[in-house]
Amino acid sequence: MHVDVTMTGLVALYIFMLAGFAGWVIIGNVPAILHTPLMSGSNFVHGIVVVGGMFALLNASTVLEQAIGFLAVLLGAGNAAGGYAVTDRMLAMFKTSEPQAKSRHGHGRIHHLKKKG
Amino acid sequence: MFAMLAQITIGTADLAAASLFLFGLKRMSSPATAKSGIRVAGIGMIAAVLTSFLYVFGVDTAARPHLMVNVALAIIALGIGGGGAWLVGRKVAMTAMPQMVAIYNGMGGGAAGGIAAMELFGNRTHGATQLLVTLLGGLIGAVSMSGSVIAWAKLQGVLAKPLRIRGQQLLNGVFLLAAVSVAGWIAVSGLSGADPVLPLTTWTYIFFAIALVFGVLMTLPIGGADMPVVISIYNAFTGLAVGLEGYVLGTPALMIAGMVVGAAGLLLTLLMARAMNRSVANVLFTNFGQVAKVHRGAITGTERATEASDAGIKMRYAASVIIVPGYGLAAAQGQQKLYEFVKLLLAAKVSVKFAVHPVAGRMPGQMDVLLAEAGVPYDLIFQLDDINAEFATTDVVLVIGANDVVNPAARTDKSSPIYGMPILDADKAKQVYVIKRGQGKGYSGIVNALFYEPNCNMVFGDAQAVLIKMIEAVRGLGAAAA
Numbered sequence: 001m002h003v004d005v006t007m008t009g010l011v012a013l014y015i016f017m018l019a020g021f022a023g024w025v026i027i028g029n030v031p032a033i034l035h036t037p038l039m040s041g042s043n044f045v046h047g048i049v050v051v052g053g054m055f056a057l058l059n060a061s062t063v064l065e066q067a068i069g070f071l072a073v074l075l076g077a078g079n080a081a082g083g084y085a086v087t088d089r090m091l092a093m094f095k096t097s098e099p100q101a102k103s104r105h106g107h108g109r110i111h112h113l114k115k116k117g
Numbered sequence: 118m119f120a121m122l123a124q125i126t127i128g129t130a131d132l133a134a135a136s137l138f139l140f141g142l143k144r145m146s147s148p149a150t151a152k153s154g155i156r157v158a159g160i161g162m163i164a165a166v167l168t169s170f171l172y173v174f175g176v177d178t179a180a181r182p183h184l185m186v187n188v189a190l191a192i193i194a195l196g197i198g199g200g201g202a203w204l205v206g207r208k209v210a211m212t213a214m215p216q217m218v219a220i221y222n223g224m225g226g227g228a229a230g231g232i233a234a235m236e237l238f239g240n241r242t243h244g245a246t247q248l249l250v251t252l253l254g255g256l257i258g259a260v261s262m263s264g265s266v267i268a269w270a271k272l273q274g275v276l277a278k279p280l281r282i283r284g285q286q287l288l289n290g291v292f293l294l295a296a297v298s299v300a301g302w303i304a305v306s307g308l309s310g311a312d313p314v315l316p317l318t319t320w321t322y323i324f325f326a327i328a329l330v331f332g333v334l335m336t337l338p339i340g341g342a343d344m345p346v347v348i349s350i351y352n353a354f355t356g357l358a359v360g361l362e363g364y365v366l367g368t369p370a371l372m373i374a375g376m377v378v379g380a381a382g383l384l385l386t387l388l389m390a391r392a393m394n395r396s397v398a399n400v401l402f403t404n405f406g407q408v409a410k411v412h413r414g415a416i417t418g419t420e421r422a423t424e425a426s427d428a429g430i431k432m433r434y435a436a437s438v439i440i441v442p443g444y445g446l447a448a449a450q451g452q453q454k455l456y457e458f459v460k461l462l463l464a465a466k467v468s469v470k471f472a473v474h475p476v477a478g479r480m481p482g483q484m485d486v487l488l489a490e491a492g493v494p495y496d497l498i499f500q501l502d503d504i505n506a507e508f509a510t511t512d513v514v515l516v517i518g519a520n521d522v523v524n525p526a527a528r529t530d531k532s533s534p535i536y537g538m539p540i541l542d543a544d545k546a547k548q549v550y551v552i553k554r555g556q557g558k559g560y561s562g563i564v565n566a567l568f569y570e571p572n573c574n575m576v577f578g579d580a581q582a583v584l585i586k587m588i589e590a591v592r593g594l595g596a597a598a599a
Contacts, residue, residue, distance in 0.1 A: 009246050012364050012372065019360070019373040022139060023380035030146045032475055032500045035385065035482030040218045041145055041155055042381045043352055045138050047162065047221075048374040049228040049359040050195075051131070052366050054169035056235040057194070058187050061179035065235055070190045072231030077198035079225035080162055085206025086217055087155045090486050094148040097494035 037090040044087055047080025123171035130168035131370035137161030138374050142381070148495045165370060166195070198224075211490045212447050215480040216272035219348045222355050223265030229258030229358035230325065236365055237303070237321045245308055247365050252300040254361030256328050261354040263332030268348055271341050272479065280337045286402060292331040299324045339401065345480040346389050346400045353382025385481070392475035392501075394527075394538030420556060423574040428515075428550045429458070429587030433594060435512035435548075437468040439504065441541055442488065444478050445518020445554070449580035452491035455517065458584050459493070461591045470507070471498045472541050474522035505542050514546040516567075517580050518553075524565045535563060549573040552583045 023042075030038050053076040057069030141158030144150040170191070173184060180187065202221065209217050233255025235241070242248040270276040282288070303320050306313035313320060339347055356378030363371025390397045432438050440459070446452060462469050471493065477484035485498055508514060516523050523543040526533040543549055544567050551568060555577055567573055576583050 015369060015372050016360060016364075016376045019376035020380035023142075023377035024384050026139070026142050026146065026377070027381035027384050031148075032388075032482060033473070033485040033495060033498055034145060034148060034151060035388075035475075036214060036218075036478075036480050036486050037151065037155075037482070038142075038145055038381075039349060039352060039385060039480065039482075040214070040221070041142065041158070042356070042378045042385075043218050043222050043225070044155070044162070045142065045158060045374050046225045046352075046356045046359045046378045048134065048138070048165060048371055049225050049232070049355075049362070050198075051165050051169045052232045052359070052362055052368060052371050053194075053228050054166070054191055055172050055366055055368070056232050057191050058172045058184070059177050059180045059239075060187055060235070061177065061183055061239075065239055066183070066187065066190060068231050068234050068238070069187070070194050072228045072235070073191055073194035074198035075224040075231065076228035077166075077195045078202035079221050079228060080166070080202075081199035082202030082206040082217070082221040082224070084155065084159050084162070085203050086209065086214060086221075088152075088159075089207065090211070090214070090489075091145075091148075091152045091155055093486065093489035094151065094495050095489070096149075096496050 033094075037087050040083055040087045040090065044080060044083030047076060047083050050076030050080050052076070120175045123174035127168050127171050130164045131368060134161035134165035135370045135373040137164075139377065142377070211483075211487055213273075214483060214486065215345060215348060216269045218480070219265045219269040219272065219344075219351070222348065222352050223262045223269065226258045226261030226265060226351065226355040226358060229355060229362050230255050230262055230328075231258075232362045232366065233258060233358075234321065234325060236362075237324075238318055240307075240317075242365060245304070248304050248307060250361050251365045252304060252324070254358045254365065255325065256296055256300060257354050257361070258358035259325055259328035260332035260335065261351045261358060263329040264336040264354075265332075265348070265351045267333055267336035268344050268351065271336075271339075272344050276337075285334070285338050289331065289334050292327060292334055296324065296327040296331055299327060335401070342479075343393075343395075343400045345476070346386060346393070346395075346397065348480070349382055349386040349389055350397070350401075353379050353386060356380075356382055389476065389481050392481065392539065394535060418569040418571070420568045420575050421573070422577055423550070425552075425576050425578065425583045425586035426590035428574065428576050429590040430594060431548065431550075432462060432467065432513050432515065432587075433465055433591045435467055437511045438462060438470075438513045438515060439508060439511050439543075439546065440469065440471050441514060441516045441519050441523055441543055442471065442473065442477060442484055443517065443519025443522065444484070445520075446580050447478065447484070447487050448518065449554075451517065451580035451584050452487055452493075454581050454584035454588065456488075456491045456493050458588050458591070459497075461588060465591075469497065470504060472501070472504045472508075472543075473498055474501055474519070474541055475539075477519060477522060501539060501541060508542040509545040511546045512548065514543040514549045516543055516549065516551040517584075520553075520565055521563060523567050524563065525570075526563070526566045530566070533563065543567060544570055544573070547572065550576055552576045552578070552580050554579065 053072030057073050060066040060069045138158050138161055141154040144154030233251050236251045242251050356375045360372050360375025363375055459469050473484045475481050523541050525544045527535045527538045527540045
């Protein structure tokens with residue numbers, strides 16, 4: 001890609017190191033009760049690969065490349081959309097016992113989203 | 118001119134997306150803010166995907182004549198892939214969540230592998246580092262894809278039994294070595310211009326074929342019970358592959374998102390393996406079924422059965438009750454009835470808490486999701502470390518569809534295969550009731566010492582049917598009193 005920021009190997013390693021550390025620290029704080037939504041949430045996050053697929057497909061110049069690019073975008077989009085759908089559904093279910101009004105609101109929300117989907 | 122503007126827009130949107138991912142994941146660390154967390158991350162994703170269309174302003178000269186077709190293909194791919202996965206994701210049952218995560222993860226791995234294939238077929242990489250990183254990302258992505266598909270098939274019940282053949286590990290080793298060797302060959306001949314014997318594109322095909330087969334072979338021998346750890350590993354793998362391909366494409370958003378997930382997945386894998394008292398290597402290279410024989414240890418005595426109604430009434434008059442749910446509860450679809458019963462107890466001023474073991478369910482935290490789905494408020498749900506001390510002062514513990522996670526042999530019997538595994542100390546309560554389909558062992562094949570303890574009674578039957586009887590018994594009391 002023709003970004004004007006030239007990335008040397010060392011800068012890339014810095015990015016990887018910091019991002020890895022950030023992931024480790026953020027996830028280390030998540031309570032076990034949220035581990036399943038978290039796994040699917042992080043699964044959603046790597047759905048960003050669809051952007052890489054878009055870059056590849058738009059730059060395709062042979063039928064083979066078009067086919068691979070098409071597949072990459074298709075799979076990446078599935079990863080992102082599916083990951084979001086299941087994570088959002090799971091998280092919408094978690095509610096506390098105290099404010100009764102709030103939980104009813106939560107139910108309405110699921111309903112609303114179902115209609116949209 | 119447009120090209121530069123487009124680049125700046127894409128760069129900004131990607132930066133925003135990466136920030137929103139991190140912010141969203143951070144908000145997911147508490148049940149109260151988690152819902153907004155995923156939505157924040159979702160906004161980042163939409164921004165990044167929409168602006169990625171601006172790549173049209175800077176495509177390779179060779180791709181220019183195909184631009185209209187490529188854009189159309191992109192829209193179709195986004196529509197089919199995104200729309201299809203969205204529809205399935207909104208409908209799938211909560212019990213099927215582990216295999217859904219597996220399949221979405223496999224898709225991500227496949228996409229990363231596809232990007233690597235594009236780079237290799239089109240000979241687009243520049244220099245040794247880029248080429249090697251592309252190959253590594255492609256290998257990891259392809260393994261993650263085919264491995265995740267096998268994991269899905271196992272959890273879905275398509276592949277029922279772990280398939281093991283003699284010399285499996287040797288075979289796996291050979292395939293891994295072959296994939297690495299072919300990658301090395303592609304790199305060496307690609308960089309030095311040496312004669313690769315076969316055309317490089319052929320080698321690329323061979324490389325991906327070996328990688329895909331390796332993913333299948335690596336996953337086939339692993340038992341269904343260990344699949345959560347495997348899914349978590351592949352989740353980390355896909356993250357890593359995405360990060361590496363992000364480097365090759367020069368897209369920091371992919372690098373950051375991929376590596377965050379890679380690290381998070383690694384941590385989650387280690388946490389899970391620890392909760393199961395296994396090392397990750399043990400999960401990958403040996404099998405639980407091989408270790409576990411029918412194991413009685415020093416257990417004496419017999420299981421004593423009791424009536425569901427008696428157990429229900431006993432809990433109604435207890436001061437404190439802790440419920441230990443396991444996957445058997447979800448298999449019997451008893452969560453709704455359980456919460457109905459709990460509401461009766463709460464109305465009778467009984468203190469009720471749920472104790473969830475880290476590996477309850479088929480995925481860490483899945484039991485929490487299933488309880489939440491039934492309407493159980495999350496402030497009643499407690500994790501192992503937070504509640505374990507309370508069992509000793511609790512009147513009644515109700516174990517439903519859980520087995521190994523309450524087996525005291527893990528604390529006391531050094532010869533037990535689960536010795537050392539952290540367990541819920543249900544046996545320390547004054548009275549324990551265990552709802553179970555029938556006499557027999559859990560999936561690990563280990564006899565549960567708890568069932569033979571003097572303070573434990575068995576309530577045999579389908580979880581849902583037993584809970585209905587308990588509800589009727591407690592309701593009957595209320596009617597009699599009135």
